[in-house]
Amino acid sequence: MSRTAGRGPRRLIRWWRRRSLRARLTVIAATAIAVSVFVAFQVASELLAWQLRDTVEEQLRADARVLAANAERAGPAQVELPPYPGSGQLVRVILPDGSIRTPAGQPVLPPVSENAGRVARGTSADLLESNGGDEEGYAIYTLRAGDGAVQVARAVDDGPVNQFGFGMLLIGLLCVAGGALVGRTVARTGLAPIDRLTSAAVRVAHTRELDADIPDEGGGEIRRLIQSINDMLAALRDSRQAQRLLAEDAAHELKTPLTSLRLNVELLIRLDRRGTLDSALPAESRTRLLNDLGAQVAELSTLVAELTDLARGDVSDESTEVLDFADVVAAAATRAESRMPDIEVALDVTSVWVNGRPAALERAVLNLIDNAGKWSPADQPVQVRLRTEGESVVLEVDDGGPGIDAADIPRLFDRFYRADSARGLPGSGLGLSIVQRVVDAHAGRATVARSARGGALLRVVLPAAASPTPIARPTTGEDTATS
Structure with missing residues (x-):
C-alpha cells in the first residue's frame, strides 16, 4: 500500500525533472497566478458576503426600530402593518400571548424561535438570527416593542456572491492562460542569453577553437556565468x-x-x-x-x-598535509649525497612546519641541491639552511661555485634554459623549472642571488603553518646537523 502511494510523487518528480527550464517557468508562472487568483477570490468573496450581511443587518435594524416605535404608540395588537410589496422585506408582530400578526398575502416565515420568544417577554435583548429552510433562508431581526415584539425579515440571497464567484472564475481562467503565455514569453526572453551561450559552447566543442570569447551580455548571474566560461576558455588556451x-x-x-x-x-x-x-x-x-x-x-x-x-600539469595527485619541512630537506639531502658521492651537503636546519605535498617538496629540494652540486668544488660543501622569518619559512641552498651571471638570472627558472657556462655539464634544464612550479603551487616564491662565498644562493620562501602539536621540538644539536 505504501509503495503504491509513493509511486505517484516519484513519478511527478521524474516528470518535473525531465521538463525544460522554459516549461518549468511557464508552469510556475501559471501556478503562481492561479494560486493568487484563488486566494483573491476567497478573500473578496468573504468581504462581499460580510458587506452584504452588514448592509442587510443595518437595514433590518432601521426598519425594526420604525415598526417598534409604531407598535409602542398603538400597541402590538392594533399597530398597522405595512402591506406586503410582493418581494423584499417581511414583517411580523409577536403578541404578549405568543400569537403573531402578519400582513395579508405575505409568505409564511419560520416559527418564532425560543430566543425570539424571550425577547418578546422582555427577558432578552434584541436578536438577529438566521432561519433557513430547504429552499429559502431568512435573516430575522427581533426587537422588543411594548409588551410584545416586532420582527423584520429579509430573504438571504446568495445570488450576488455566486455571480461574483462565477465572474472571478472566468477572470481566473483568463489570468492563468495569460500567466502561462507571459511566463513562456519571459522565459524565452530571459533564457535567450543562455541559448546563445549554449550555442557558443557547442560550437567550441565541435570546432575545438578556443580563441573566440563568448560575448558578454545580460546581467547578474548570466554575466557571471559567461565570465566564468570565458575564464575557463582562457585557462584552456x-x-x-x-x-x-x-x-x-x-x-x-x-x-x-x-x-x-x-x-x-x-x-x-x-x-x-x-x-x-x-x-x-x-x-x-x-x-x-x-x-x-x-x-x-x-x-x-x-x-x-x-x-x-x-607534463602532468599539476605538482602531483598527493594530498596536502601539515609536515615538518626539516624532515623533507634531510631526506632530499640524503638522496642527493647518494647520487653525488663526491659532494658534501652541510645541513643547518630547524624544525619548521608547512602545509604542502611532501613528495613534490622533496623533489624541489633535491633539484636545488643537485643544481648546487654541479657547481660546487669538491672541497666546498653545499650549504643548506632552513629557518623561519616572521610568518614564512626560508630555505637557502648555497654553493661555492663561480656564481650566476646577471644576464642569466631572469631566465634561470625557465624550462630548458641553460646558461652558456652550463652547456658542458649534465642536465636537462628542467630541474629549476620544476622547482619554480612546485613553489608556485605552494603559494611561495623562488629567487636567486650571489652568496657570501661568491657562488649562487637559491632561496625559497613558503608560508609557514601552525605546528600540529602544542609542544615544539626543542632546539638541540639534533636540529642542526652536518652530513
Missing part, C-alpha cells in the same frame, strides 16, 4: 599553449642526445657487420664510446623523467 611549447621544447632537447646516440650505435653496427670492430676501434676507444653511450642513455632517462613530471 593557456594550457594548450603550454602543452604545445612543452612538446616543441621537448622535441628540440631530445633531438641532440638521440642523434648522438643513433650515430654511435650505427657506427658500432656498421663496424660489426664489416668485421672490423676490433681493428677500427681499439679497446680504449671502444670503452670511451660505450661510456658515452651510457652517459647519453642516462641523460635521456633523466630528461624523460623530468618531462613526464613537468
